[in-house]
Amino acid sequence: MAQPNELLAQWSVSHGNLRRFFEDLALPPIGEEHQRAAGEAAAAAAIQETFGLDLEEFTLGVDSVGGAFETAGRPELTPRDPDVPQDVGAAAFFDVDNTLIQGSSLILLAEELAKRRYISLRELLPALTKQIRYRVSGKESADDIASGREQALSLVKGKSVAELQELCKDIVDRQMLDKAYQATIELASMHIAAGQQVWLVSATPVQIGQALAERLGFTGALGTVAEEEDGVFTGRLVGDILHGPGKQHAVAALAAIQQLDLEKCTAYSDSINDLPMLEMVGAPVAINPDRALRKHAKERGWPVRDYRSMRRMVRSYLLPAAALAGAALSIRHRRR
Known part of the structure; x- marks a missing residue:
């Protein structure tokens, strides 16, 4: 055996x-x-x-990875540099929204698709409402995820695959790269320079992740895959929606296919929803974490990196200034 x-x-x-x-x-x-x-x-x-994982969970992951490879037309988007010694078995997995780019890639994509009349604003509103509610509350119900998935699949049913791919590339070039956290890109570049694979893993449509990965020179991207047939979308899902456990399933399948040692791997995310992916690697890192992930990371001793400029400005300048002002007022009050 x-x-x-x-x-x-x-x-x-x-x-x-x-x-x-x-x-x-x-x-x-x-x-x-x-x-x-x-x-x-x-x-x-x-x-x-x-x-x-059980067999069914792993099978969903294999389907997701296979669908991503088929969408890309090849397993790896960026060839490995032959002059860089490869760290065999090592990879870094990056979430996209608020980890690599500021905000929601799905909302950016949906707005642009509506502007270009790929889908109508009326069709778009239910999905946007769920995304906005999630971004405000930081919580997303299983019912919202399931209904959002069905709405998204129904929106693209019968639409051109090639047209969506071109739209995604254009959106990445014109909007998303400007919203990318340069510090996160530098982290990914360090992994590549060390001979490690770098994969984006996101619930966003796989075409968005792959366009980002290709532009940034990353190994590849896993995302939510809509089934294609004869150049149009069927309205069915391939594998899992890559949210929460779905990311864990896909990363496990990718690790099997690429023969990765997860103990040598690193994962980056901003959300507590990605805990299944973070906990399966040897080096989890919280980037721009939500409150729940920040608390969990501190309890586990995980590195925490915050690249949000406004929060960094508040911590670096406004809070110390407020403390000094408060101390000055206190001294003045005592003297009276």
Whole structure:
């Protein structure tokens, strides 16, 4: 019997095809029914031992990664520099919204799609309302996630795939790169210079993540994948929506396919919702964290980086100035 890492590495050979993996690769032929049952058992045991996931969760991740690769047309968007010694098995995973760029990539995309009449404002409003509510409260319900997913898929059903890809590239160039945190880009560049892979992992449509990754010279991007057929969207989802546990499933599948050692990997995010992804790597980092993630990171001793200019200005200048003013007023009151 193959070791768990060897068994899971065969996913790259099977291209995420579960039937072929179970029936052709997991074990030597021993009869179709017995082979399938034994293959499923072997794969499930390896997945549980390696990632702590069940087979269904891992399968969703494999579908998400396979869909991302198909959308990109290749597994890696940016070729590795042959002059840089590769740190085999090491990678960095970056969330997008408020980690790499300021604000919501989905809202930027939706606004632009409405302006260009790819979708109508009436169609857009329900999804925007949910996004705004989440950004204000910092909380998102499972019902909101599910209904938002169905709304988004219905919006693009029957629309041109090529047109959306071009729109995403244009939006990234004209709007998102200007909103990127330069310090986060520098962190990613340090990983690349160290011979490590850099992947964006976001709930945003995969076309946005891939356009960002390509422009910034990152290895690739995983995102929410809408199914394509004959050049248009079908209205169905491929794999998981990459939110919360969905990111964990996709990163686990990517780690199996790329033979990554998650203990050598780093993950960056601003949101407590990404805790499943952060906790599966050896080096989790909170960037511009929400209140819940900041508290959790401090309790765990994780690094916390805050690149939000207004908050940094308040902490660096306004709070010390207020403290000095308060001290001066107190001294003056005592003298009276």
